[in-house]
Amino acid sequence: MTFNLTLIAIFTAGGFIYSLILPKSWRKWTLFIASILAVYALQPPLLIRNMDFILPTVTIFVTVFVWIATLPRQDNQLRITIQWRDLFTIAVLMLLITGLAMTRFLPSEWQLLTASRPPAPLDVFLALFPLALLIILVGGIQINQPRQKVLLSLMILVIIGVFIILKTDRLALAFSGWLREQTGRDATLANPLTDLNWLGFSYVAFRLIHVLRDRQTGKLPDVSLRDMLTYIIFFPSLTAGPIDRIERFQEDLVALPEMNGRDPSRIVIGSTRIVIGIFKKFVVADTLALFALTATNAGQVTYAGGMWVLLYGYAFRLFFDFSGYSDIAIGIGMLFGVQLPENFNRPYLKNSITSFWQSWHITLSNWVRFYIFSPLTRTMLRWKRKPSSDVIVGIGLVATMVIIGLWHGISFTFFIWGLWHATGLFIHKMWSDRTRKWYNQFKKKQGQLRLWNWAGIFITFHFVVVGWVWFVMPDVGSALSVLSKLAGVGF
Amino acid sequence: MWNWLINPEKPYTWGFIARVVIKATLLFILLNLLFVLLQPIDALSRYTLYNNVFAGRERLPYGGDDFSQSNAVTMDNIPAMIASHQIARQKADDEFRVVIFGNSGIWGFWLPSSQTLGPQMTRMNTKLADGRRVVVYNLAYPYPYIIRDLLFMDEAMQYKPDMIIWVVSAASFWEDPNSPIILNNLDKVRHLVENYGLTVHFNTESPVATDFYSQTIIGKRATLLTLLQNQLTGILWNGLGIDHNIPSSIPKTPNDLPDDDKWSSFSPSQYTAENLLSFHFVDVGYNLAGDIPLIMINQPMFIATGENSYLRYNLDYPRWLFDDYRALFAKSVAQNAWLYCDLWDALPNEYYTDTPFHMNASGIAELGRILLEMITHYMELGSLGRDCE
Amino acid sequence: MDEKTIREKLRAYITADLMRDPDYPLGDEEGIITGGMMDSFALAELAVFVENAFNVYIPDPDLTVAKMDTLNQIVARVMRDIK
Numbered sequence: 001m002t003f004n005l006t007l008i009a010i011f012t013a014g015g016f017i018y019s020l021i022l023p024k025s026w027r028k029w030t031l032f033i034a035s036i037l038a039v040y041a042l043q044p045p046l047l048i049r050n051m052d053f054i055l056p057t058v059t060i061f062v063t064v065f066v067w068i069a070t071l072p073r074q075d076n077q078l079r080i081t082i083q084w085r086d087l088f089t090i091a092v093l094m095l096l097i098t099g100l101a102m103t104r105f106l107p108s109e110w111q112l113l114t115a116s117r118p119p120a121p122l123d124v125f126l127a128l129f130p131l132a133l134l135i136i137l138v139g140g141i142q143i144n145q146p147r148q149k150v151l152l153s154l155m156i157l158v159i160i161g162v163f164i165i166l167k168t169d170r171l172a173l174a175f176s177g178w179l180r181e182q183t184g185r186d187a188t189l190a191n192p193l194t195d196l197n198w199l200g201f202s203y204v205a206f207r208l209i210h211v212l213r214d215r216q217t218g219k220l221p222d223v224s225l226r227d228m229l230t231y232i233i234f235f236p237s238l239t240a241g242p243i244d245r246i247e248r249f250q251e252d253l254v255a256l257p258e259m260n261g262r263d264p265s266r267i268v269i270g271s272t273r274i275v276i277g278i279f280k281k282f283v284v285a286d287t288l289a290l291f292a293l294t295a296t297n298a299g300q301v302t303y304a305g306g307m308w309v310l311l312y313g314y315a316f317r318l319f320f321d322f323s324g325y326s327d328i329a330i331g332i333g334m335l336f337g338v339q340l341p342e343n344f345n346r347p348y349l350k351n352s353i354t355s356f357w358q359s360w361h362i363t364l365s366n367w368v369r370f371y372i373f374s375p376l377t378r379t380m381l382r383w384k385r386k387p388s389s390d391v392i393v394g395i396g397l398v399a400t401m402v403i404i405g406l407w408h409g410i411s412f413t414f415f416i417w418g419l420w421h422a423t424g425l426f427i428h429k430m431w432s433d434r435t436r437k438w439y440n441q442f443k444k445k446q447g448q449l450r451l452w453n454w455a456g457i458f459i460t461f462h463f464v465v466v467g468w469v470w471f472v473m474p475d476v477g478s479a480l481s482v483l484s485k486l487a488g489v490g491f
Numbered sequence: 492m493w494n495w496l497i498n499p500e501k502p503y504t505w506g507f508i509a510r511v512v513i514k515a516t517l518l519f520i521l522l523n524l525l526f527v528l529l530q531p532i533d534a535l536s537r538y539t540l541y542n543n544v545f546a547g548r549e550r551l552p553y554g555g556d557d558f559s560q561s562n563a564v565t566m567d568n569i570p571a572m573i574a575s576h577q578i579a580r581q582k583a584d585d586e587f588r589v590v591i592f593g594n595s596g597i598w599g600f601w602l603p604s605s606q607t608l609g610p611q612m613t614r615m616n617t618k619l620a621d622g623r624r625v626v627v628y629n630l631a632y633p634y635p636y637i638i639r640d641l642l643f644m645d646e647a648m649q650y651k652p653d654m655i656i657w658v659v660s661a662a663s664f665w666e667d668p669n670s671p672i673i674l675n676n677l678d679k680v681r682h683l684v685e686n687y688g689l690t691v692h693f694n695t696e697s698p699v700a701t702d703f704y705s706q707t708i709i710g711k712r713a714t715l716l717t718l719l720q721n722q723l724t725g726i727l728w729n730g731l732g733i734d735h736n737i738p739s740s741i742p743k744t745p746n747d748l749p750d751d752d753k754w755s756s757f758s759p760s761q762y763t764a765e766n767l768l769s770f771h772f773v774d775v776g777y778n779l780a781g782d783i784p785l786i787m788i789n790q791p792m793f794i795a796t797g798e799n800s801y802l803r804y805n806l807d808y809p810r811w812l813f814d815d816y817r818a819l820f821a822k823s824v825a826q827n828a829w830l831y832c833d834l835w836d837a838l839p840n841e842y843y844t845d846t847p848f849h850m851n852a853s854g855i856a857e858l859g860r861i862l863l864e865m866i867t868h869y870m871e872l873g874s875l876g877r878d879c880e
Numbered sequence: 881m882d883e884k885t886i887r888e889k890l891r892a893y894i895t896a897d898l899m900r901d902p903d904y905p906l907g908d909e910e911g912i913i914t915g916g917m918m919d920s921f922a923l924a925e926l927a928v929f930v931e932n933a934f935n936v937y938i939p940d941p942d943l944t945v946a947k948m949d950t951l952n953q954i955v956a957r958v959m960r961d962i963k
Binding site for chain 3: 369
């Protein structure tokens with residue numbers, strides 16, 4: 001997350017200008033251009049030369065290819081599917097990127113839109129021009145529907161492949177070494193953090209898969225290239241979500257020219273969300289960060305109570321940091337007329353692990369529900385000799401939660417974290433299936449219901465908090481040591 | 492969850508926005524004006540959770556570059572530093588309060604705080620003839636900056652010490668105005684210049700901006716943040732008992748030395764100890780201490796025996812400088828009737844760790860025993876004993 | 881198939897197979913998931929049932945508590961795509 005206060009101030013001021021002054025008909029293009037520029041501006045500098053210019057460009061062009069692959073096709077109909085409006089978008093894109101490269105000739109303190117000195121504009125143009133031609137040609141080529149489905153699956157696999165490489169420490173290291181060799185640099189200095197820190201890729205990848213998958217199931221609406229690009233790299237949510245859905249996002253875009261920019265309630269609500277988010281992230285979370293569990297201070301703790309304090313510190317820091325960030329993103333989105341989905345809904349006050357997962361990083365858990373859990377369980381339910389529905393849900397939960405875990409980084413500790421939550425969810429399902437009638441009788445007895453509710457909140461919160469140990473600690477041994485110290489053993 | 496915001500009782504209007512903005516701006520301006528008028532940083536710094544809500548530190552907070560590992564922030568706010576130390580706690584009736592100033596070796600580099608000089612000496616449970624317990628407070632701090640020691644002493648006097656021990660070495664007496672803790676406390680340096688006879692060769696007019704803006708809450712935000720961090724790291728210090736990140740292995744200071752007779756960049760052909768070092772700082776210390784006994788100690792150090800040891804005593808000092816320093820300082824001591832004990836070679840080499848002045852826990856214990864003997868001797872007989880004088 | 885048949889088939893399936901309480905008098909506007917009578921995991925089962933019984937495919941992103949909480953919502957979703 002590379003949001004700092006300066007950037008938030010710029011985005012907020014931009015939001016005011018956009019709402020109050022900008023002609024209504026410019027709004028969509030403004031969001032598009034701002035998002036394209038933000039992909040470059042938010043990218044942290046990288047040590048391999050030009051890599052911090054190449055990666056944002058790749059983000060954009062991968063999106064363009066995904067858009068082409070998802071263009072609606074009809075059988076036995078020969079026509080160029082790419083439209084004039086989209087050709088225009090490609091032209092604007094070329095101009096913007098070449099223009100960004102032109103900032104190379106400005107004094108270095110004015111190269112604010114790129115992470116480091118951009119490559120030569122001519123090189124950029126020569127690299128992008130054939131790409132643009134290819135896009136136009138491919139966009140015009142007729143592919144019949146079955147082949148399109150294969151193409152879409154192929155693209156999903158490629159995105160997952162890149163994802164696995166970047167998120168697996170060893171593969172990322174090897175890849176960064178390989179890149180260094182190709183560019184004639186010292187491969188022994190390879191470090192994915194400084195070479196391959198690809199801003200927003202995790203989120204971009206999930207949005208792209210959503211688009212590809214929805215085309216496969218016929219749910220994807222007709223989207224212009226400009227709108228698809230704006231959706232994938234929308235600047236408030238580029239770095240860390242929320243993960244919106246394209247059909248919802250598009251509704252907002254369509255409504256933009258009609259939106260009343262001077263509606264005071266949108267300004268108040270948006271600004272308040274930003275202020276609350278800043279407070280949560282930069283005051284509460286940054287304060288809690290001082291006594292949040294880390295691999296270092298975990299080794300220094302001398303008694304169980306101290307370990308619990310650190311762990312609570314971490315749990316609340318994580319929540320305030322991430323939900324504060326989401327508030328800021330949602331607030332900025334509102335100022336620009338886009339109502340990003342909520343990402344958190346008091347997750348630590350939920351009385352079951354199932355409702356925790358409906359209120360923690362909501363847009364991510366919805367994504368995995370839609371694209372992992374549902375399809376997987378539905379496939380199993382269609383089998384002729386299908387297992388019992390408990391087994392199916394169990395398998396679905398393990399697959400889903402492990403994927404959420406590995407999404408954060410492909411390591412054994414994240415795998416265990418996923419299993420931990422899958423187990424919790426499964427046990428809760430078994431328990432609630434068998435106690436539903438018994439529990440429903442409390443609806444008439446408020447006092448007892450409240451008691452059970454608080455017990456549920458307490459258990460759920462601690463289940464989640466203990467799970468965070470796997471999130472913080474770098475390896476299984478140190479995580480187990482923290483867990484045993486929480487129980488007062490192993491000092 | 493956002494219902495209160497999205498569905499207000501009365502719909503939001505531009506008038507509402509204007510009122511909120513105006514009120515917030517006025518309040519903001521008012522608070523800042525008040526802040527500039529009251530200049531509350533020093534007073535705020537002495538309000539602390541240390542010694543109230545949780546225990547004070549056993550040595551001054553020093554976090555190096557990364558305080559997340561050491562549960563301590565490095566700062567230049569002397570009132571806050573000393574207020575977070577256990578010296579700021581209430582003095583017990585039967586307590587004989589001894590305060591020690593010195594450099595990183597006395598602060599206890601690479602030692603857990605419980606193994607540093609103050610706690611070790613206090614644990615030795617020494618009682619004076621009048622029944623008072625000797626309780627020792629370690630107010631040393633990394634780097635030998637004598638002006639900083641004076642600033643600490645000035646602040647610490649309000650916590651009623653009964654005796655001050657000031658551990659120095661040659662480097663202490665070299666006036667170095669470039670340390671941030673001195674640069675950021677020039678007003679306090681000037682206070683010593685004006686009231687206690689301190690003379691310095693640098694400009695004490697603060698290079699730090701003193702304009703209106705830098706006096707506001709916004710201008711002082713970094714100072715305020717450090718204050719807050721100092722309080723918060725106190726929770727960790729109390730929870731973990733750790734205030735210093737100690738590596739698993741510490742190298743030894745070398746016994747074989749380079750063929751080089753320079754002290755820092757000073758070569759004996761151009762400089763003498765006399766024109767490099769100034770002892771008048773000690774006078775300032777005695778002025779600050781007033782009636783309270785102040786004992787000067789020449790800090791024990793590692794004395795190499797290997798290669799080039801005829802040129803140098805150790806990595807820090809060439810022989811010419813240190814020998815001259817000892818002779819000159821002894822002369823000043825005699826002239827001014829300062830209380831002084833030269834312990835430069837009092838401890839064997841096995842006690843030293845990575846620098847000629849960093850000691851291990853046993854070394855600190857040995858030094859503590861010597862000092863306690865000296866304290867009791869002085870309190871009973873009015874002299875330091877040993878062969879100090 | 882008319883709406884009434886579909887509604888009763890769905891009501892019977894939900895109470896018998898998902899809620900495992902065939903005698904429960906499920907109302908048209910009652911929150912089935914938010915009311916705690918079945919969990920959201922069962923939506924996949926419901927979708928497969930709808931596929932088999934009415935030949936209507938409900939895409940995964942529509943299987944949410946917000947969109948499928950009451951019998952009325954479910955019936956409307958099925959009716960939208962029924963041939």
